Amino acid sequence: MLKSGIVALACLAAGPAIAAATLPTNLPGARTFPAPPAGFNALTASDSDLAAYGFPARPNPFEQRKAYAAWSHFIAHARVQVAPILKTIPYRHRPMISAGPPPAATRLMTAPRQANTSYSTNWSGEVLTDNATYYAYGSFYAIWGDFNVPIGEQQFGTCTGGTEYSSVWVGMDGAPGAASDVVQAGTESDAACYGGYTTPTYYAWYEWYPAYTVEISNFPVTAGQDVEVEVAMSGSTTAAVYMTNATTNQYVAIAFDAPAGTKFVGNSAEWIVERPDINNKLSSLANYVTQYISDTVVLMHGRSGGIFGGTGAYGVPMQSVTMLQNNAAISVPSTIGASGVQISTTGAAN
Secondary structure, three states: OOOOOOOOOOOOOOOOOOOOOOEEOOOOOEEEOOOOOOOOOOOOOOHHHHHHOOOOOOOOOOOOHHHHHHHHHHHHHOOEEOOOOEEEEOEEOOOOOEEOOOOHHHHHHHOOOOOOEEEEOOEEEEEEEOOOOOOOOOOEEEEEEEEEOOOOOOOOOOOOOEEEEOEEEEEEOOOOOOOOOEEEEEEEEEEEEEOOEEEEEEEEEEEEEOOOEEEEOOOOOOOOOEEEEEEEEOOOOEEEEEEEEOOOOEEEEEEEEOOOOOOOOOOEEEEEEEOOEEOOEEOOEOOOOEEEEEOOEEEEOOOOOOEEOOOEEOOEOEEEEEEEEOOEEEEEEEEOOOOEEEEEEOOOOO
């Protein structure tokens, strides 16, 4: 569950504002926010004070109840502000790479075909889509997700003499359609194994593809901790990430600009486990075992209520995305209720 001057959206319904008095970070194009004063209560603060101190915009508690509940959970755990130290790393979390369904026999053994199932070589999870072709009414603009950081380990019984990777994130754009970008944030759980000894690596990150991943170096996360993420837009070229570690009660808020020549569309919303692109090649998937993401809710300009990831809405279909490698399913999602997704590795990854 994750927010910077106030930006006027002349033709859009009011979205989350990005505060006027932002502070520079060590990374060009990224900004953070002043710390709130002692005794500041974000749950009861005015909208302008929330924006000024980098808290997520308050959803309407009556029309956007699920989003408001997710926001309240973020706020309740956002007690210790982290002034972010950022580091660009040469990894990318790419748009969804579509794949055809595996052969029927393989499909039956690993991932039964459903009407709303699609296949990818880099993504696994849930995706909502709309018909937006540019950022306007009908575009998604804010998304939530809550998950425990998965353990970083290699596939059971293996030690590759290298590193395997798994990224858990929430974001928008990136599904096949009008957009060629993805704006997203989440955590990394990687596993290097040499000589029978595994060393895991964990960190929080954000990215606006096609730019590289940005690690939030001083916002520590580790396996089992509860992390809440929101990604929100204030226009087609300005985004914000809000992240709390609900286990440590630390939070971070970062506003950042689109890569040169890139504009956000808002035609998809997603909750994903991914094997990232390392040196222009898809990495090997780590054994994250099972990942559950709750509070899968997204807001759309022109709709008063939140849209649940598990069900979608009229005109906003939901797809379950299964990750394939060599025509075998290696990561498979299943919907849990209206606003949750469980994503599980099959153990078949190389």
